[in-house]
Amino acid sequence: MKKRYAICGVSGRAMGQFAKPIHEVFTHNSEIVALLDSDPARFEAYRARFPHHSEVAVYGASDFASMVEDNKPDCIIVAGRDDTHVHYITAALERDLDVITEKPMATTGADARRILDAEEVSKGKVIVTFNYRYMPIHMRIKELIQEGKIGRVTSIDLNWYIDTHHGSSYFKRWNRERAYSGGLSVHKSTHHFDLVQWWINQKPVEVFAYGALNYYGADGEWNPAREDGRNCRTCNVSEDCAYYSRWTPRSRQIRVPDDHLNLLGSATTDFSYTAYRPDQCIFDSTIEIEDTYTASVRYSGGALMSYSVNFSLPYEGYRLAVNGTKGRLETLEYHMPARTPFPTPVQTIDYFPLFGSKETIHVVHREGGHGGGDPLLLEDIFLGEDQHRPFRILSGAVDGAYSVAAGEAVWRSVSEHRPISIEAVLGGRGNMVSMQNPRSE
CATH class of the missing domain: 3.40.50.720 (NAD(P)-binding Rossmann-like Domain)
Structure with a gap:
């Protein structure tokens, strides 16, 4: 059946x-x-x-x-x-x-x-x-940490970069309203917080963060004119907008917005959906969420993370380092190589033992969305989780809750200028049992 x-x-x-x-x-x-x-x-x-x-x-x-x-x-x-x-x-x-x-x-x-x-x-x-958990490179990082390759995890450095195409798309759509998205520390950064808590098998406990709106909104330095209510499709200053012209060649005479999610009809027809425009001006004064964050996160097992994310950069990707009592893992990834204006290498993992020589670890990459992760995720969802892996990977409500709480703690810390406890964000549910344990446990 x-x-x-x-x-x-x-x-x-x-x-x-x-x-x-x-x-x-x-x-x-x-x-x-x-x-x-x-x-x-x-x-x-x-x-x-x-x-x-x-x-x-x-x-x-x-x-x-x-x-x-x-x-x-x-x-x-x-x-x-x-x-x-x-x-x-x-x-x-x-x-x-x-x-x-x-x-x-x-x-x-x-x-x-x-x-x-x-x-x-x-x-x-x-x-x-x-x-993101299902990307082959991310599963290999999980394996290396679980195998004890770097010993007890002490700190993580994670810097995430969103390019001007992807980053600006959030500010054209409903994501730009915190009431709808929770802000980008929730809508986007939950991906990153979930990865880290899964990799190290620790829960976030406390967050302190700074944030700002540096690129978008009425005060953005690249704003060609201070005027609310514009749309890319009909804007009369679009040729002066670097964010529009960077991704829209002049040869395209018909004004077509940067349709990040392919939600629109053809260039000669109206929008596909009712009362929804994914091409709102990224320089509207109503924009209130942040586009830049740095945060420090303390975890239940003693690990500390230094995290940053920026939503308007020349290329897309991340830099990661995981430090432990026996060594260090490093990796650098460029997302969306077709949009990166320079050649990008295949992603590998560098392992540095605390005393010894560097080792470069290559990973078999897969086809499919999100770095080959989507097909594996879908198999686990519709066929049942693969029991041959040495760890749990399919995430549940507890995982989702901690990632949301970390994201809310970031923007609340920015707003309130103080550390925010995860237990307070979750209303006293901050001591939940993790669902990320290895199968061997």
Whole structure:
């Protein structure tokens, strides 16, 4: 019998990351029985993309109970705007249904706690789709740390770089409003916080951070004119906007916005979705979230992390160092090499023993999105977690909660100018048992 899925939030990610593989790869054991969204135009986009599945039942945003009653799904896929996640996750858990949710699991620590409390009394379980864990290079780092290659982890240096194409896209869309996304320390950095807590098998305890809005907003140095309400598609100063002209050749005479998520119609048609523009001006004065962070994080096992992220840089990637009592791991990755204006090497891991010679570790890379991680994640979700790995990798609600809490602690520390405890963010749930233990434990 096929497992029945319903999708809440018919986003580009919902269609590309979940619906497409269900319809094309996992059709033998999975089927989508219902869609829920506030915008009927998204149902039309779904039908156009998957015409052989156009008869799937559709429901409005407030019709969750009817959708479940009518279609009897086994699992709810939550992939809408970040602030909507908590509603559909808790509604599913109250009905003892399993949940697969896009990251971040929620936008606030309070909502993360609501999910934890709901899961505690439910027969259903939550999976958070942290695909960065599944990148081959990241799994090898996990193995090396778990094997004791560097001994007890003492500190981590993680510097993440988002290029001007990707970084500006967040400020064109709903992500730029903290009420919807939690800010980028939640929407984006939860990926990074989850990776670190999984690698070192420790939970974040306290965060102190600085942050600023350096590039975007009305005071951005590259703002060609101080005027609110512009859109890339119709802007009369777009040729003077470095962020637009960098990624839009002059030969494209028809104004087409930088459509990071491929959400728009063709250049000659209107937008695909109702009342949604992913090309809002990145220099609007209403932008309030930060685009630059540095943070110090203390972990439950004594490790300390120095973290930074910047959303407007010449190239995309990260630098990582993990230090331990027996040595150090280093790696450098360039994301999106097609957008990087110089040749980039294949990523490797350098191991430096505390006393001895450097060793360079090569990893077999895989095809697929997010550095080859997406196909492996999808197999674990739709076929069951691979039991041959020496560690757990599929993440759950506890993992999702800690990553959200770390992200909220970052922006709250920036705002309040003080250290923020994870226990306070989670409302007293900061001493939860980790779900990241190795299989051997």
